[in-house]
Amino acid sequence: MTSAFLRRLRIVFSAVVLVCFIYIFAEFRTLIQPEYIKYLLYLQFIPSIIKFIDIKSLAAGGFLIVLLLTLVTGRTYCSFLCPLGIGQDVFSRIGGTIRKKFRRFGYKRPHTVVRYSVLVLVIAGTFIWGMYFINLLDPYSIFGRSILFFIKPVILVLNNFLAGILGRFDNYALHHLEIKGYNLMAYAIPAGFFILTGLLSLTKGRLYCNMICPVGTFLGLVSRLSLFRIKADENKCTRCGRCSVVCKSSCIDFLNHEIDVSRCVNCFDCIYSCPDKALSYGFIGNTREEKKSDESRRRFIAGSIMLFLGLSGSGRAQERGIPVPRRESTVKEEKNCPVSPPGAGSISDFNNRCTACGLCISVCPNDVLQPAIMQYGLAGYMQPVMDYHKGFCQYNCTLCTEICPTFALKPLLPEAKKLTQIGKVIFIKDNCIVKTEKTACGACSEACPTKAVFMIPYEGSLVIPETNQEICIGCGHCEFSCPTVPYKAIYVNGNPVHQASKKPDIGKPGVSVPDDFPF
Amino acid sequence: MKRRGFFKTSLGAGIAAGAALSLGRYNRVWASNGTGAKYDLVAVMGGDPDEMFDLGIQELGGMGNFVSKGQRVLIKPNIGWDVTPDLAANTNPLLVKRIIEHCLKAGAREVYIFDHTIDNWINTYRNSGIEKAAKMAGAKVAPANSEKYYHEITIPTAVKLKNAKVHELLLETDVFINVPVLKDHSSTRITCAMKNAMGIVWNRGYWHANNLHQCIADYALFKKKPALNVIDCYNVIAKHGPQGVSKEDVVQMKSQILTTDWVAGDAAAARMLGIAPEKIDYILIAHKMGIGNIKLESLNIKRIKM
Numbered sequence: 001m002t003s004a005f006l007r008r009l010r011i012v013f014s015a016v017v018l019v020c021f022i023y024i025f026a027e028f029r030t031l032i033q034p035e036y037i038k039y040l041l042y043l044q045f046i047p048s049i050i051k052f053i054d055i056k057s058l059a060a061g062g063f064l065i066v067l068l069l070t071l072v073t074g075r076t077y078c079s080f081l082c083p084l085g086i087g088q089d090v091f092s093r094i095g096g097t098i099r100k101k102f103r104r105f106g107y108k109r110p111h112t113v114v115r116y117s118v119l120v121l122v123i124a125g126t127f128i129w130g131m132y133f134i135n136l137l138d139p140y141s142i143f144g145r146s147i148l149f150f151i152k153p154v155i156l157v158l159n160n161f162l163a164g165i166l167g168r169f170d171n172y173a174l175h176h177l178e179i180k181g182y183n184l185m186a187y188a189i190p191a192g193f194f195i196l197t198g199l200l201s202l203t204k205g206r207l208y209c210n211m212i213c214p215v216g217t218f219l220g221l222v223s224r225l226s227l228f229r230i231k232a233d234e235n236k237c238t239r240c241g242r243c244s245v246v247c248k249s250s251c252i253d254f255l256n257h258e259i260d261v262s263r264c265v266n267c268f269d270c271i272y273s274c275p276d277k278a279l280s281y282g283f284i285g286n287t288r289e290e291k292k293s294d295e296s297r298r299r300f301i302a303g304s305i306m307l308f309l310g311l312s313g314s315g316r317a318q319e320r321g322i323p324v325p326r327r328e329s330t331v332k333e334e335k336n337c338p339v340s341p342p343g344a345g346s347i348s349d350f351n352n353r354c355t356a357c358g359l360c361i362s363v364c365p366n367d368v369l370q371p372a373i374m375q376y377g378l379a380g381y382m383q384p385v386m387d388y389h390k391g392f393c394q395y396n397c398t399l400c401t402e403i404c405p406t407f408a409l410k411p412l413l414p415e416a417k418k419l420t421q422i423g424k425v426i427f428i429k430d431n432c433i434v435k436t437e438k439t440a441c442g443a444c445s446e447a448c449p450t451k452a453v454f455m456i457p458y459e460g461s462l463v464i465p466e467t468n469q470e471i472c473i474g475c476g477h478c479e480f481s482c483p484t485v486p487y488k489a490i491y492v493n494g495n496p497v498h499q500a501s502k503k504p505d506i507g508k509p510g511v512s513v514p515d516d517f518p519f
Numbered sequence: 520m521k522r523r524g525f526f527k528t529s530l531g532a533g534i535a536a537g538a539a540l541s542l543g544r545y546n547r548v549w550a551s552n553g554t555g556a557k558y559d560l561v562a563v564m565g566g567d568p569d570e571m572f573d574l575g576i577q578e579l580g581g582m583g584n585f586v587s588k589g590q591r592v593l594i595k596p597n598i599g600w601d602v603t604p605d606l607a608a609n610t611n612p613l614l615v616k617r618i619i620e621h622c623l624k625a626g627a628r629e630v631y632i633f634d635h636t637i638d639n640w641i642n643t644y645r646n647s648g649i650e651k652a653a654k655m656a657g658a659k660v661a662p663a664n665s666e667k668y669y670h671e672i673t674i675p676t677a678v679k680l681k682n683a684k685v686h687e688l689l690l691e692t693d694v695f696i697n698v699p700v701l702k703d704h705s706s707t708r709i710t711c712a713m714k715n716a717m718g719i720v721w722n723r724g725y726w727h728a729n730n731l732h733q734c735i736a737d738y739a740l741f742k743k744k745p746a747l748n749v750i751d752c753y754n755v756i757a758k759h760g761p762q763g764v765s766k767e768d769v770v771q772m773k774s775q776i777l778t779t780d781w782v783a784g785d786a787a788a789a790r791m792l793g794i795a796p797e798k799i800d801y802i803l804i805a806h807k808m809g810i811g812n813i814k815l816e817s818l819n820i821k822r823i824k825m
Contacts, residue, residue: 170659172659172662175662175664175665176662176665176667176668177664177665178666220807287673356812365641366638394601394638396601397601397642433727439729439731439733440706440707440729440730440732441728442705442706442731443706443724445705446705447762448766450764451705451764455705455706461798461800463705481724481727483725483727483728484728504765506767508767509703509759509770510757510758511703511757511769511792511793513771513772514772514774514791516564517564518621518790518791518823519788519815519820
């Protein structure tokens with residue numbers, strides 16, 4: 001296994017994975033079937049763990065496969081399956097092309113304190129404060145947000161350009177798509193990480209993965225036990241240092257023939273670069289020597305694990321006391337609770353499982369899912385929230401519940417979704433056009449899929465909305481359609497815990513089939 | 520001036536203006552109303568949507584009376600809601616298909632279909648069955664999901680809706696055929712021919728916020744009027760309209776109304792739902808503004824039972 005075959009395999013495989021991931025995050029709405037997305041997401045490490053904790057089934061066992069893969073082969077995940085890692089490789093390649101002559105990676109000492117501190121902070125912080133650090137640092141979610149916020153608009157611009165040209169030739173194969181941004185506050189963190197990972201990979205290869213990424217650090221620990229590694233043949237090696245120069249992880253100490261397996265991401269560039277074929281990837285055997293430095297690391301790791309176990313206990317104790325997040329009264333309507341997406345079950349469950357990858361936001365056909373700012377509180381920053389000023393939840397659509405990789409949104413059949421009440425309608429008569437303008441409107445009732453909003457006689461021939469909260473499912477189509485500004489005359493207040501709504505009123509209309517023309 | 524006198528005068532002026540503005544393209548259509556077709560309105564009952572259309576258009580002198588060789592035709596069905604055809608919230612796809620076939624047979628160069636949907640447009644086009652039916656028949660199904668496709672127009676004689684943005688295909692095509700579906704409506708009581716135009720404009724919310732009935736009538740003043748209205752009354756949502764909640768809301772009337780006058784079409788459609796047309800504000804307003812004739816008794820109507 002010394003050939004350049006491994007490197008070529010890595011490049012082809014990761015390119016396919018990257019294209020698939022960009023496609024699902026930037027896809028043009030409903031072109032893709034959710035079942036294919038599932039296969040791609042199955043092996044994503046953190047989402048898989050969260051889903052596994054929830055459903056305790058091998059259907060969410062992707063992370064176990066990744067652990068096994070790491071135990072056998074090392075950090076293959078980081079180069080073959082992690083979209084953020086692959087994306088950084090692309091940047092790294094670009095960086096190398098720009099500064100061909102000047103960039104040398106070379107061996108660097110590991111950022112031991114930083115990387116293990118981040119890992120401990122993420123694990124402990126998650127148990128104490130909820131999903132905040134996971135949301136921030138899960139590599140899959142960072143990638144997802146980068147595509148959603150920064151790459152997707154570029155793709156849309158290209159699409160619209162092509163659609164414009166085709167349109168001139170009377171061809172509607174492509175169509176214009178509105179580029180709708182999100183609340184500017186939602187861009188802060190995604191922008192920060194896009195720039196951070198972009199710049200680090202442009203100049204320093206995989207430094208982000210080996211210094212900050214908690215998944216990288218954790219798999220690095222596991223890979224210390226891996227059976228297959230990259231080895232240097234001291235007899236063949238001429239100490240030319242080429243391998244060290246191309247190593248994106250800066251983990252090859254060529255003078256001492258040492259390769260830091262905890263940082264090596266199995267990109268196999270070094271094997272390819274070695275003119276003497278001194279490097280090879282293979283079974284490590286029993287001859288592994290223990291290094292002195294391992295002792296201190298082990299103590300640090302053991303300590304970290306103890307800390308984690310201790311903190312996790314206290315974290316659980318606190319978890320029960322977490323109140324349902326309240327929306328701050330900055331919004332126009334008097335909503336005292338945000339509306340969480342269907343399948344969330346309850347806002348607290350949802351906040352504790354969502355990694356804010358943005359996939360549901362990207363696939364939502366109606367743009368009703370928007371990244372939250374402070375609606376759920378700090379821990380729910382960037383998680384999806386229903387925004388009925390941007391769109392409404394399509395009655396027969398269950399797309400977001402089908403693709404969620406963490407089960408923060410649990411799959412709902414359309415029939416179940418149509419009876420899941422995520423919020424309740426509230427009508428403000430004093431804002432209503434029918435009362436203020438004395439003209440017909442009824443946009444809300446027209447839009448209502450269950451007729452929880454219906455019209456009753458008002459002055460003269462006018463009719464005015466009336467609501468029946470029992471059959472309302474909180475889809476928000478009424479709020480979206482209501483034409484009053486700046487405050488809506490009808491809106492949906494979220495249910496902290498989703499409820500079952502009653503079935504809509506079904507009965508024969510009073511109109512019969514005419515036997516003859518009534519004119 | 521008496522109302523009838525006013526009506527006659529404005530209709531005459533409207534015809535003259537319409538003919539002049541469309542640079543003669545409509546001459547044949549207007550001519551056909553005078554000579555070719557014997558009826559103001561044709562109503563058919565008892566068949567499938569496509570069969571009923573075959574009979575109805577024959578009574579109006581065939582599609583050749585409305586579409587000339589080489590013309591580009593816009594067919595505007597109601598494709599508002601993301602539901603299946605049996606729920607009747609959208610125009611029957613069979614009917615749309617048959618109208619396209621007649622247009623192409625009459626020599627139309629190109630037939631276009633679009634609607635500014637209420638639900639997500641890709642899903643709505645697909646699940647309504649209209650996209651597939653239209654493509655099979657040889658029409659182009661155009662997107663209407665972006666403001667890019669809409670252009671500013673003015674309606675000088677309007678009361679409320681003096682400006683609007685309408686889909687470019689309405690302005691670019693030579694013939695406009697309006698193919699609404701009759702439905703109960705929670706606010707305006709019925710939705711049919713004139714209200715179908717809400718799917719041609721970009722900003723529907725403006726209509727709702729600025730006297731909905733007046734805006735519906737105002738839009739009907741716009742110079743680009745339908746050469747023909749084909750009203751689908753095969754499956755009719757008679758309760759919980761315009762969207763419907765379940766199949767229980769649908770009454771199978773197996774009927775169809777064809778007319779060049781969309782006010783008369785709406786009046787006849789209202790009667791189908793057992794409502795006096797004068798009770799529906801926008802029909803009455805449109806009649807008073809001289810857009811068409813609400814008085815069905817004064818029209819020459821052909822009734823066909825299959």
